[in-house]
Amino acid sequence: MATRPRMIRSHRDAMALVRTPTRAVWLGILLVFAFAAPLWMSNGLLFLLLAGLAYIVGAIGLNLVSGYAGQLSLGHAFFLAVGAYTAAVISGPSTQTTFGLGINEILVWLPAAGITAGLAGFLVGPIATRLRGLYLAIVTLGLVLVGDHVLRTWTGLTGGVGFGRQAPDPTLLGLDLSTTGPILGVDVARSALLYWFSLVVVILLTILALNLVRSRTGRAFQAVRDRDVAAEIMGIDLTRTKLIAFTVSSAYAGIAGAMLTMRLETIEATQFNLLLSFLFIAMILIGGIASIPGSIAGALVIAILPDIAGPLGSVLTPVFETLTFWRADAGFPLDEFQLEQLLYGALLIAFVLLEPRGLIGLWVRVRNYWKAFPFSY
Amino acid sequence: MTTFLQAVVSGLALGTIYALLALGFVIIYRATDVVSFAQPALMVFGAYWAMYFATVIGWNFWVAVVIAAVLGAVMGAVIERLFLRPLVGRPVFSAVMVTIGLDIVLRVIVDDLLGINQRTMGDPFGLQTVNIGGITIPQSDLAAMLGAILVISALLVFYRTTKYGLAMRAAAFDQEAAMAQGIPVGRMFGLAWALAGSMAAIAGTFISMGNSSLSRSTWVFALRALPVIVLGGLDSIRGAIVGGLIIGVAERLVAAYQPGAAPWLGAGFELVVPYIVMLVVLLVKPYGLYGTAEVQRV
Numbered sequence: 164m165a166t167r168p169r170m171i172r173s174h175r176d177a178m179a180l181v182r183t184p185t186r187a188v189w190l191g192i193l194l195v196f197a198f199a200a201p202l203w204m205s206n207g208l209l210f211l212l213l214a215g216l217a218y219i220v221g222a223i224g225l226n227l228v229s230g231y232a233g234q235l236s237l238g239h240a241f242f243l244a245v246g247a248y249t250a251a252v253i254s255g256p257s258t259q260t261t262f263g264l265g266i267n268e269i270l271v272w273l274p275a276a277g278i279t280a281g282l283a284g285f286l287v288g289p290i291a292t293r294l295r296g297l298y299l300a301i302v303t304l305g306l307v308l309v310g311d312h313v314l315r316t317w318t319g320l321t322g323g324v325g326f327g328r329q330a331p332d333p334t335l336l337g338l339d340l341s342t343t344g345p346i347l348g349v350d351v352a353r354s355a356l357l358y359w360f361s362l363v364v365v366i367l368l369t370i371l372a373l374n375l376v377r378s379r380t381g382r383a384f385q386a387v388r389d390r391d392v393a394a395e396i397m398g399i400d401l402t403r404t405k406l407i408a409f410t411v412s413s414a415y416a417g418i419a420g421a422m423l424t425m426r427l428e429t430i431e432a433t434q435f436n437l438l439l440s441f442l443f444i445a446m447i448l449i450g451g452i453a454s455i456p457g458s459i460a461g462a463l464v465i466a467i468l469p470d471i472a473g474p475l476g477s478v479l480t481p482v483f484e485t486l487t488f489w490r491a492d493a494g495f496p497l498d499e500f501q502l503e504q505l506l507y508g509a510l511l512i513a514f515v516l517l518e519p520r521g522l523i524g525l526w527v528r529v530r531n532y533w534k535a536f537p538f539s540y
Numbered sequence: 541m542t543t544f545l546q547a548v549v550s551g552l553a554l555g556t557i558y559a560l561l562a563l564g565f566v567i568i569y570r571a572t573d574v575v576s577f578a579q580p581a582l583m584v585f586g587a588y589w590a591m592y593f594a595t596v597i598g599w600n601f602w603v604a605v606v607i608a609a610v611l612g613a614v615m616g617a618v619i620e621r622l623f624l625r626p627l628v629g630r631p632v633f634s635a636v637m638v639t640i641g642l643d644i645v646l647r648v649i650v651d652d653l654l655g656i657n658q659r660t661m662g663d664p665f666g667l668q669t670v671n672i673g674g675i676t677i678p679q680s681d682l683a684a685m686l687g688a689i690l691v692i693s694a695l696l697v698f699y700r701t702t703k704y705g706l707a708m709r710a711a712a713f714d715q716e717a718a719m720a721q722g723i724p725v726g727r728m729f730g731l732a733w734a735l736a737g738s739m740a741a742i743a744g745t746f747i748s749m750g751n752s753s754l755s756r757s758t759w760v761f762a763l764r765a766l767p768v769i770v771l772g773g774l775d776s777i778r779g780a781i782v783g784g785l786i787i788g789v790a791e792r793l794v795a796a797y798q799p800g801a802a803p804w805l806g807a808g809f810e811l812v813v814p815y816i817v818m819l820v821v822l823l824v825k826p827y828g829l830y831g832t833a834e835v836q837r838v
Contacts, residue, residue, distance in 0.1 A: 233633075235633060235636070290819065290822065290823065293822070293823075294822065295834065296632070297569075297574075297575045297632070298770055298822070298826065298827070298828075300575070300636065301575065301767070301770050302818070302819065302822065304763070304766065305766070305767060305815035305818060305819065306815075309812050309815050309816070312806065312808065312809065312811070315806065315808075316805070316807075316809075317806075437763075441644060444637065444640060445641070448637055489592070489653055490653050490655070497648070497652055501651065501652065504645075504647075504648050505644075505645055505648045505649075507644070508644030508645035508648070509641070509645055510641075511637060511638075511640065511644070512638050512641035515627070515634050515638050515641070516623065516626055516627070519630070
């Protein structure tokens, strides 16, 4: 039996998280690589990866509600904002312009960010569960725009547009993760500690999500996505299932929002806009709809885009300069942010048109090709 | 009372432009079951062409508007042919995602063309106003209202009475049956996108006229037409028009009274009013005012 490791003999084996020894080996290598990353990476790249880890959490959340449960949500940025500001309020001190509790223990504010955002998702849920398909997409889009207005107006919370408030301050059991200095005699950079902590959070949340989607609830999600009427007839409570999907997804988004901002100095009220929602949509489409590994891959691709945008700019700028005739104004070179947008927009279109299952689908195709090599089928 | 009437009139002007934009969404939705999130980009692009031909090249403003409408139609049709046609038969989800991607890409391009300054459209109205019975109406509002009514009526006549309109309605009603009757359904999709593209271009031009201007933030206006279609019902032409007027008037009434009555709601609150109206209506009627309720059959 040990000679046939790929043979699946029971349902238990088929549903295992790590199905084959090969996978276990690769997973181990990947984990070692991930934990060792701060030891050799430049600080700039590490900073991007930190965002990448936050993106992973958010992308998994969005994939749960949109990929697995099939409820297209454009409101992810709103829940990220809820999480980010919960964290900032709990960890930040009260100042003249903003209020705060001043508890900077990360083990307090990070779960709190998830819980508050989850609660927000639960409250929005009843409206959302009444709607189907594109009605839901537009309503959640409205949520982001209304949320944006609230953030701009409520200066006690956000510090006002153009000022912002202090980002959540990560302190783990009294150890300030945001300082540089010797820890147990070893010099560790600020972002390295944050990175390791975030990595652990990401691993825990990934396992949670993997377990959720192979549970009864996860199967209910997929049944609702594939055919809601059929699911209902099989005895799945539609409202309850959608509500769970929304709540869990929002909680993930809240944690992602807190993680995304804790690496920064200040949070700006305007950063939680529609483009952020679109960014997360791009992640799950590029990575793979209804796939947790896909969410991770997509989030990492989007996270390193700023690094690619530079070289792309030197290629694209001359192209855009040829448009002078059509320009209303003297040429403005595309800034980095625009290049990034251009890139992820193009990737989004390309993946939907050419490989709807995303990077994961691409990987499956490559793997299957080599599995049967040299026979194509 | 004057404040009230003034708000209602300017709201109606705004509402007709919303209706124009909303009709673009509805026509695409009826033809292809897709809500096109690329509409904001098409709107800014269209307004850009009008501005370009009117101020940079210096042609007559109305000629520029017609050129913008034609270019908008061409852009809509080309986008449909290149990016949406391959997705026919695939889940609606995919097509919607592509329109989001298109919006992102097109908006970067048009932002780059536009530059960072606010641009006037080169329209003949400027800040001039008309006085009717004590109510002051900007000429540009009046022109926008009349222009939008004209375009909407032309569209309705086209859609209700011509051969192509009939073909479009048939294709929207049942694609297979339409195909069996010899209607080129794919071309009808293209036509729907072309119409929507040119309506977006005209609407974009109208909202940037007069005392407003065209800038990188103009696109948000098109997002406020989304509540209009949800309010009216995604597939209802009547809903788009009625919804547009309701939301236009609501927005302007709030703009007139909220700063005095409830300043704590913040500056620019009227801009989120469309969404709030939408949410309230949806709680009562989940398919909007005139939308077709989905019948679930087992």
